[in-house]
Amino acid sequence: MTTKERILQGAHDVFQRNGFSGATMQAIAEKSGVNKALLHYHFGTKTELFHAILQQSFSQLLPAVFMALNSEMPLRDKLRNVVELYLGTIIKNPELPLFVISELQRNPSFIKKQINLRSFPPRFVQQVNDASARREIIHAEPADIMADLMGLCILPFVARPILQHLSGKSNAQYKEFLQHRVQHVCDVLVGGLFQVQR
């Protein structure tokens, strides 16, 4: 593992836990086991180092989902597929969503400058609009379904402290809860969109 990678790893940990303002170069240096000046030698400024981390974090979170959303699969299966993929990613890195969301909220310009996703995947948009027009799903637009999907997936992670407290679950129980969530989210999402006529 090269020094640069060790620093990126340390920066990732510290930024993710504390956010941009809460993180200090000293803390990152210690976490990485190198001298503070080395951070500047390799990455210039705190902001540049942070942007490297934010970029990397973001690209862990959405691009794979977008690829899946752009596949040929029928909408119903696609949604199940994406939920599994998305939740799988998040379970492996539970602090990722809140980090990305918080920091993008405070660096909105970063989105336009650094993120190369320009719009929802065209095939997904097509499918949703078609299905909505044909009444196969309830009236909805792509942004709705994207919001549903993301919201249902990330909430138990971003709001874990409060949700775990209120449900009185132990850590182990909460982990189990998260496992079951995959199925639950699929059921609610697919079942809520593809409603039978009553």
Added chain:
Amino acid sequence: MTTKERILQGAHDVFQRNGFSGATMQAIAEKSGVNKALLHYHFGTKTELFHAILQQSFSQLLPAVFMALNSEMPLRDKLRNVVELYLGTIIKNPELPLFVISELQRNPSFIKKQINLRSFPPRFVQQVNDASARREIIHAEPADIMADLMGLCILPFVARPILQHLSGKSNAQYKEFLQHRVQHVCDVLVGGLFQVQR
């Protein structure tokens, strides 16, 4: 408006926009139009002032929802009711959810010490468990439905920058999108939980 209230107002704005670490006492003083030393005179330390704001913010967000969840209403109507109430609150204060969620994540101990909600409202728990046992809704526990509800509601606010960017909406269009969301969330949530047998 008393000085103490002016300070609380300024602190609310600054903390909400920048988080605990990103906020400075100087910025709060300027926003409130008072001398920095006055903040310490009235509130002691930055941490204490912050806790006052976090407490107040949190209590804007959940207690009303919990009261509604504890009413006598049948579950189906109750869910619609709570979604309207919750989304109504958030639309009036769109930065509240992300602020509370981020800061609780970094102050988990705050929940046990300062927040007097100890568990989900008993009537809600009862209803969910009954309905789940009787197969009126899909298999789910209260924490699931709470997570669904919160996730569906808050996502378009906490992830607004990215979602608005990807959907290519103007500010006005996004506002309209948020308006329609109330109906959409109700449909997905109620429709997804109360599924007919197929």
Added chain:
DNA sequence: GACAGAATTGACTAAATGGTTAAACCATTT
């Protein structure tokens, strides 16, 4: 109007923080 206590301020301090720099270190080439 004098007094007392609370409210408010400007000037200050000590610690922390992002960033710089000159020197030391190390591997590779000649």
Added chain:
DNA sequence: AAATGGTTTAACCATTTAGTCAATTCTGTC
């Protein structure tokens, strides 16, 4: 083994920041 160029470090600097304090102003009471 000397030279070279990239890497790493300790010491340092300027600025920012939370917090303090003595002095001043304000407000109500006698």
